Amino acid sequence: MPRILPFKAVRPTRDKVSLMASRSYESYSKEELEARLRDNPFSFLHIINPGFKYRKKISGKLRYGLVKNRYQEFREDGIFMQDEESSYYVYKIVNREGFSFHGIVGAADVDELNKDGIRKHEATLKDREAMFMEYLKTVGFNAEAVLLTYPDNEIINSIIQQQMNSRAEYEFTTTYRDTHYLWPISEKALVEKIKAAFEEIPAVYIADGHHRTASSILLAETTGALSQDEMNNSYRFFMSYLIPESELKIYQFNRMVKDLNGMDKEEFLIGLDTYFRIDNRGAEYYKPSKKHHFSMYLDGDFYSLYLRKDRYKMTNALDALDTEILYRTILKPLLGIEDARTEDRLAYSHGKKDLAHVQSMVDSGKFAVGFGMLPITVEELKAVADQGLVMPPKSTFIEPKLRSGVTIYEF
Incomplete structure (x- = not known):
């Protein structure tokens, strides 16, 4: 039962939003x-890169302080305004491929991660959590919403559709050719209806923004927000953009490795035969069409790799992920990739670039071999999260990608 509340967003004036985002x-x-x-x-960008004013690169705590200064200057100059009433915000994005995303911006209670109302599927790095927590604590605002997804809900959807029948407060198209729309909702009855609808949902899932979420938890713990009686303590919440599962767009990350770990081509293919049925497709562009099927590009040829299911045991949701299968059967045992987060011999290419990009990178000599697979599904993502497991790094490239500076949550 996730607790998603309205908040008084700081946001650009209507005439500045297209320039701000x-x-x-x-x-x-x-x-x-x-x-x-x-x-x-x-x-x-002037706020988050304050050193530009002095033509100097600035980092660490000094940068955090200057970010706060730039933000306050924008506030003082009237570039930002703050809503007088706590509101939810219907946010629509139509990207340049024509996909539409409709959701609600609200403030999510970090304690829901402890109560299982918000579920995660990725591991986070402690040093990045601490760094971003210090950043948030210093600057005093959150300008990047965490992307959450929820099971399609008729009540929430009807409210979104109702709001979109009126003129949007914001409507602007970026140079990236995405069009953004925003409708604030402050009417008490609708606010209560949205809040109650989210509370009826068993759980929502983090789609993108695990480190931002983890940093928000750390901030709440550091400031004592979770132990205080006041439930509306601002440090207890983080800004979120919630969209229905049916609209979440998930792409795969393809993998490229710089060398064959000391093996020649034939030795490598023999090693693959343990877990895969291998077919050389030659110059034929091969893209997998089923789960547990992989594409490989090696030495000018495409190969199809079909998992021998009798050789690979699946006991939980993680075992069945293609990213995990690739790691456990090829990347680690054959190519010597121990830590997929830090290994500099391994690189990733998100699925929007497709396998032609992988092919060009291998043909250039920068990499020896590349692998492609199907995207992970929403159902797979949820199954991993429900079982309290975490995916391998770069398992998903998820859209929509949000703009910074459209709505801002102040602590």
């Missing part, structure tokens, strides 16, 4: 970042 900082190339900071004084 930014992608994740890491997604920009150096040239793109320079151009946006130079040409757009209203970009949220």
